[in-house]
Amino acid sequence: xxxxxxxxxxxxxxxxxxxxxxxxxxxxxxxxxxxxxxxxxxxxxxxxxxxxxxxxxxxxxxxxxxxxxxxxxxxxxxxxxxxxxxxx
Ligand SMILES: [Zn+2]
Numbered sequence: 001x002x003x004x005x006x007x008x009x010x011x012x013x014x015x016x017x018x019x020x021x022x023x024x025x026x027x028x029x030x031x032x033x034x035x036x037x038x039x040x041x042x043x044x045x046x047x048x049x050x051x052x053x054x055x056x057x058x059x060x061x062x063x064x065x066x067x068x069x070x071x072x073x074x075x076x077x078x079x080x081x082x083x084x085x086x087x088x
Contacts, residue, residue, distance in 0.1 A: 004029035004069040006048035012062030013054070018070075021048040029069035036066055 004026070006019035023029040032048055035041060041050055048069075054062040 002026075002074055003072040005072055006032070007067045007070040008052045008054070008064040009067050010054035010056060010062040010064040012060055013056040013058070015054060015056065015062075015064075016067070017054070017064070019048055019052060019066075021046060021069075023069055026071075029071075033068050 001024060004023040006021040007016060008019055009016050021032070023032060035043060035047060036050055041047055048066055050066050052064040052066070054064040056062045
């Protein structure tokens with residue numbers, strides 16, 4: 001099963017990083033992105049925030065913005081394990 005993680009980019013240093021929010025379906029991930037684009041956030045505590053503080057590598061404090069929900073494909077081995085195909 002694929003997973004989608006909230007991706008942010010720091011405006012100051014350019015670093016990309018994941019927030020704590022994730023979704024397990026494309027529908028939920030798309031919903032988070034659409035809500036953010038519409039300026040609707042905070043509908044539930046699990047939704048991503050539009051802005052995020054970033055502690056940059058040089059000690060600066062940057063402002064990171066929400067880019068979207070990035071898909072994290074499941075590795076084939078994990079899928080096989082989940083379906084029981086690799087069991088002895
Ligand atoms: Zn930064």
